[in-house]
């Protein structure tokens with residue numbers, strides 16, 4: 001099923017107009033730390049596929065997407081980061097995406113909105129595919145990827161489903 005974008009094209013529900021999405025900037029380290037450190041163990045496992053993630057390293061990495069040629073986005077309510085997403089090019093024409101949304105803010109379209117923005121960034125860079133490795137039990141992340149307007153393809157390898165969005169060439 002393809003979900004329609006919210007009015008205004010943000011993808012975040014109209015009731016959540018206070019959520020602002022912008023690129024990660026130098027100085028966002030504290031906001032990222034607070035988001036990552038607030039994730040419960042299950043969420044950390046769903047995101048990083050390990051319970052033993054080095055959060056300091058993850059925060060440093062997320063705070064500097066330019067180091068890997070990527071794009072990082074924050075969803076903010078005031079100064080509080082309620083969501084983060086990253087696009088990391090991993091081949092000439094494709095990039096991998098990953099997301100974290102704070103538990104109280106889930107199921108309100110934030111990851112959907114972040115994905116819309118990352119797909120637009122990928123298109124602007126001439127990428128033809130955006131993909132994510134998602135654990136099979138991660139129904140919400142699978143739903144976010146599958147609901148995107150771009151055609152998708154999936155391949156399951158053990159517990160991981162590899163979901164690819166195929167982006168058409170720019171008009």
Ligand SMILES: CC(C)(COP(=O)(O)OP(=O)(O)OC[C@H]1O[C@@H](n2cnc3c(N)ncnc32)[C@H](O)[C@@H]1OP(=O)(O)O)[C@@H](O)C(=O)NCCC(=O)NCCS
Nearest residue numbers: 013043046047099100101106107108109110111112141143
């Ligand atoms: C997976 C994750 C990023 C999803 O974030 P999210 O902001 O809750 O995602 P969305 O709200 O955009 O979409 C998730 C679900 O909410 C639904 N939803 C979206 N907007 C909604 C709204 N206004 N009202 C009710 N439900 C809504 C979506 O339809 C989807 O549900 P579905 O399964 O019925 O289709 C979040 O659960 C998370 O951070 N999990 C832990 C880390 C993780 O798994 N990261 C992904 C690894 S790649």
